[in-house]
Amino acid sequence: MHKIDIELIEMTLDVMKYAISRISATEHPIGKPKKHEELKALVGETITEKGVGGEYAFNLWKEHLSKANVPVDHPRNLAFVPAAPTRAAVMFDLVTSASSIHGAYWMEGAGGIFCENEAMKWIVSLTGLPEGAFGVFTSGGTAANLSAIVTAREHWREDETYKREKGLIITSIGAHSSIKAMAKVADVDILLVDSEERLTESDLRKTIDNLNFHQRKRLFAVVGTGGTTNAGIVDDLEGIAKVCEEEGLWFHVDAAYGGGALAADSVRHLFNGIEKADSITIDPHKWMFSPYDCGAVIYKNPELAKNAHSQQGSYLDIFKDEGAHGFNPTDYQIQLTRRVRGLPLWFSLATNGTEKYKEAVERGIELAQVAGKMIEENPNVELVREPSLSCVLYRRIGWKPEDYTHWTYENHDKGFALVTPTKWKNGDIFETVSRFCFINPDTSENDIQMILDSMN
Numbered sequence: 247m248h249k250i251d252i253e254l255i256e257m258t259l260d261v262m263k264y265a266i267s268r269i270s271a272t273e274h275p276i277g278k279p280k281k282h283e284e285l286k287a288l289v290g291e292t293i294t295e296k297g298v299g300g301e302y303a304f305n306l307w308k309e310h311l312s313k314a315n316v317p318v319d320h321p322r323n324l325a326f327v328p329a330a331p332t333r334a335a336v337m338f339d340l341v342t343s344a345s346s347i348h349g350a351y352w353m354e355g356a357g358g359i360f361c362e363n364e365a366m367k368w369i370v371s372l373t374g375l376p377e378g379a380f381g382v383f384t385s386g387g388t389a390a391n392l393s394a395i396v397t398a399r400e401h402w403r404e405d406e407t408y409k410r411e412k413g414l415i416i417t418s419i420g421a422h423s424s425i426k427a428m429a430k431v432a433d434v435d436i437l438l439v440d441s442e443e444r445l446t447e448s449d450l451r452k453t454i455d456n457l458n459f460h461q462r463k464r465l466f467a468v469v470g471t472g473g474t475t476n477a478g479i480v481d482d483l484e485g486i487a488k489v490c491e492e493e494g495l496w497f498h499v500d501a502a503y504g505g506g507a508l509a510a511d512s513v514r515h516l517f518n519g520i521e522k523a524d525s526i527t528i529d530p531h532k533w534m535f536s537p538y539d540c541g542a543v544i545y546k547n548p549e550l551a552k553n554a555h556s557q558q559g560s561y562l563d564i565f566k567d568e569g570a571h572g573f574n575p576t577d578y579q580i581q582l583t584r585r586v587r588g589l590p591l592w593f594s595l596a597t598n599g600t601e602k603y604k605e606a607v608e609r610g611i612e613l614a615q616v617a618g619k620m621i622e623e624n625p626n627v628e629l630v631r632e633p634s635l636s637c638v639l640y641r642r643i644g645w646k647p648e649d650y651t652h653w654t655y656e657n658h659d660k661g662f663a664l665v666t667p668t669k670w671k672n673g674d675i676f677e678t679v680s681r682f683c684f685i686n687p688d689t690s691e692n693d694i695q696m697i698l699d700s701m702n
């Protein structure tokens with residue numbers, strides 16, 4: 247199976263043809279899941295002693311399995327945080343796969359890592375962090391948040407006073423679920439400010455002032471969100487930075503979703519203060535149009551990340567030798583062996599230029615504003631709050647939670663759209679509402695109109 251024969255050549259051509267038609271398609275079905283049993287009944291046993299053959303397996307994929315996925319780049323997929331990788335980035339994902347590059351150490355991956363770092367330099371420049379700040383690409387925002395929390399915690403524990411203390415971090419309920427999940431992994435306690443609206447300097451100040459002596463001793467970091475996943479809200483990063491500085495706390499900004507908006511002049515001011523962060527998470531696979539998976543973690547002082555994450559092992563010593571000198575991405579996050587997952591972004595940035603990125607992100611923000619206006623003009627629906635970044639929360643007047651669920655399934659079943667409900671905290675109750683998140687610049691105003699009309 248490592249040899250070349252005519253069958254392999256044919257298979258290569260088939261796969262390329264499939265990839266070309268997917269990359270160049272202007273329309274594709276929205277797709278929907280099937281139950282495991284249904285899929286099993288359609289495809290039967292595929293893993294056998296002798297193999298079923300590439301052609302047969304590929305046909306199963308084309309006929310049945312590919313259709314049970316919901317491509318995130320459909321223009322009427324506005325659920326969760328969708329994605330819309332550029333064609334150049336998708337193409338280079340193929341090149342990345344074909345090149346078998348081990349992206350942990352410069353010694354093995356210098357060419358690929360060089361490209362990643364060029365793309366990273368652009369991302370870092372958007373943040374306004376001071377000279378010396380740098381980052382690495384991770385498998386996503388979750389891994390980036392974990393890498394940052396562990397770096398902060400290890401740095402805090404360098405002080406003997408805290409060596410045996412369990413750490414505590416503060417964030418708000420607007421923070422992404424991965425902050426809570428990763429605090430668990432790092433065995434760190436978490437305190438949530440009970441508001442999904444913008445976390446402000448005074449909220450944070452009050453929360454810290456209310457800590458008891460031991461809690462205050464254990465507090466080492468604050469996580470602000472640069473675009474909440476649910477509503478696109480950017481916390482008061484300037485105010486949070488100020489409190490962190492006064493209190494000697496690590497300031498992490500989770501901008502996994504919103505980070506792309508740093509490129510957009512119209513909203514850049516909302517992120518003021520991000521340049522004072524100790525670490526930042528940004529997901530290129532969300533609003534920087536990279537294919538999955540590609541997150542990023544950036545540090546004001548990368549040396550601290552290296553102290554926390556650099557792996558030691560006799561088999562790894564060679565990578566640290568002279569001659570292998572260069573940037574080793576493995577030293578700055580939790581993963582050792584890694585794909586050079588920033589490579590597709592580099593190729594797309596090089597191909598298209600950063601202006602195009604700016605325009606594509608601005609389009610998402612514009613679509614949210616347009617949707618907001620359409621909602622205000624439509625008597626059946628109303629805004630829950632003003633659109634923020636590219637998120638729009640709105641209610642269908644008179645609908646109960648099950649009406650939203652039913653509507654979502656109906657639109658999805660028809661292959662028309664995927665728009666899912668969410669909850670918004672209104673006083674003490676969690677109200678079920680509808681939500682748009684715009685990423686894809688190919689989404690049209692007509693798409694939005696049709697979706698709103700389907701609520702009549």
Ligand SMILES: *Cc1c(COP(=O)(O)O)cnc(C)c1O
Pocket residue numbers: 327385386387388389391421422424471473474475500501502503504529541
């Ligand atoms: C999506 C998201 C994450 C998680 O990122 P993954 O890439 O899914 O791991 C973290 N934080 C925020 C704010 C997000 O929107």
